[in-house]
Amino acid sequence: MYTGTDDFQMVYTNIMGVFKNAGISSVIKEDLDDAIDHGVMVMKTVRLLCEALELSDGFKQSILLAAGLHDVGKLQLSHVLYGRKKEALHVDEMRYMRMHAANGRDMLRGCGYPEGVLEAVYHHHENYDGSGYPDNLAGTKIPLSSRIIKVCDLFCALVSERPYRAAFEFDTAVEMMIEDSKDLDMGIFLEFLKIYHSEKFEEIRQYAEYANAKKHYLHGVESVVI
């Protein structure tokens, strides 16, 4: 379990350790690259939010691990679900995809990660109004760590290039989040918006540009960068 300060190293080393422990010997490289970039971006955003919320160092260490590894369960499904580059998922595949929260938790448990990390990963797709998964938890029944990751994960997903759609502009992503704010803890989302409008967010903007530029190349998506 690497808990150092280099974000890429932290996500990469931990994902590889989880794979080894789970006996996963191969994964589609592009999926792995995307998962690492996404984990790093969510981790960076979560860190800014935790600092703004003045959360304890112990909590931060746990949630940063969870942020970097929250989608590790998806990679176990990589050969079934990924490898596709142009289409959104079908309904049955979507059901399968939803297993990634529990899969990720179980993989991390097998490696001896702390309970706080397992809990944060398992609940990162719960919605504040109770419409999420896996347990339809609502409000503050959802762990704080998962509510924080939820806001950051949603934003990072929207502004990232996907095989089946282009990345949304930052402001468009925020507007979409406002429209779907019933899914989010409003107190945390408002804190996120404060950071979003601060200079600190430049780090996230630059990382998104860096990660998306790699994907334009990988996926052959036509894009003009000015």
Ligand SMILES: [Fe+2]
């Ligand atoms: Fe996820």
Ligand SMILES: [Fe+2]
């Ligand atoms: Fe995610």
